[in-house]
Amino acid sequence: PGDPELLTVKAKRLLMQCDALIYDSLVPKELLDLAPSFCECHFVGKRKGHHSVSQVNINDLLVLMASRHACVVRLKGGDPFLFGRGAEEASYLINFGIKVEVVPGVTAGIAVPAYLGIPVTHRLGASSVTFVTGHEGVDKKRPSVNWQALAKASDGIVIYMGINNLTYITKELIDGGLDPDTPSVVVQQGTVIGQKFIKSNLSLIAQKVSIQGFISPSIVMIGKVINYQI
Numbered sequence: 001p002g003d004p005e006l007l008t009v010k011a012k013r014l015l016m017q018c019d020a021l022i023y024d025s026l027v028p029k030e031l032l033d034l035a036p037s038f039c040e041c042h043f044v045g046k047r048k049g050h051h052s053v054s055q056v057n058i059n060d061l062l063v064l065m066a067s068r069h070a071c072v073v074r075l076k077g078g079d080p081f082l083f084g085r086g087a088e089e090a091s092y093l094i095n096f097g098i099k100v101e102v103v104p105g106v107t108a109g110i111a112v113p114a115y116l117g118i119p120v121t122h123r124l125g126a127s128s129v130t131f132v133t134g135h136e137g138v139d140k141k142r143p144s145v146n147w148q149a150l151a152k153a154s155d156g157i158v159i160y161m162g163i164n165n166l167t168y169i170t171k172e173l174i175d176g177g178l179d180p181d182t183p184s185v186v187v188q189q190g191t192v193i194g195q196k197f198i199k200s201n202l203s204l205i206a207q208k209v210s211i212q213g214f215i216s217p218s219i220v221m222i223g224k225v226i227n228y229q230i
Helices: 009-015 055-068 086-095 108-115 163-175 202-212 224-228
Strands: 020-023 040-043 072-075 129-133 156-160 183-188 196-201 218-223
Touching: 009 072, 020 055, 040 055, 055 072, 055 086, 108 156, 108 183, 108 218, 156 224, 163 183, 163 202, 163 218, 183 202, 183 224, 196 202, 202 218, 218 224
Parallel strands: 020 040, 020 072, 129 156
Antiparallel strands: 156 218, 183 196, 183 218
């Protein structure tokens, strides 16, 4: 999720022995430096508003690297199977008869609140948490996330990629019955030196984020469990 020290032991071992490395945006340089000098490295990061490599080209590159090398690492931020293309890429490779091993990672939705001392669940006040993507456009005719239904369905909500749609999301949650005074927090560049956050209630958080100019990558968390911050 950002801090290079959150890399798993297994991921470190594979990075240190890989013949090829395909990596995303926001990967710390410290992790890239773990790759051997002979490693063939390819950047395929995607960032909103910037030129990026298409998913089709990424898939083809993975197949090409697998045909050339014995050990290929596809390095993704957080966990490869949570709000990413990890599962899609793995399935694509398997269709070509390429062996794939998935190494779980530390996801930002848990790590980022934890770095602020905020639990995503708590025995005394939050028995459920929902992880959801807020990336889809507000003008989408049939949004896949029913925010109004989600308003009362979970003790806590952690939103990935939702900062650009935060005004829409918070309005939908309030319209769905979530108390406008519900504690909310937005964390930019979580787990790294540039980390900063805004803590407010649900009705004001989007306005404060806009005033202070928060941008991606940011994690949004909503729920009374925030009151259990240590």
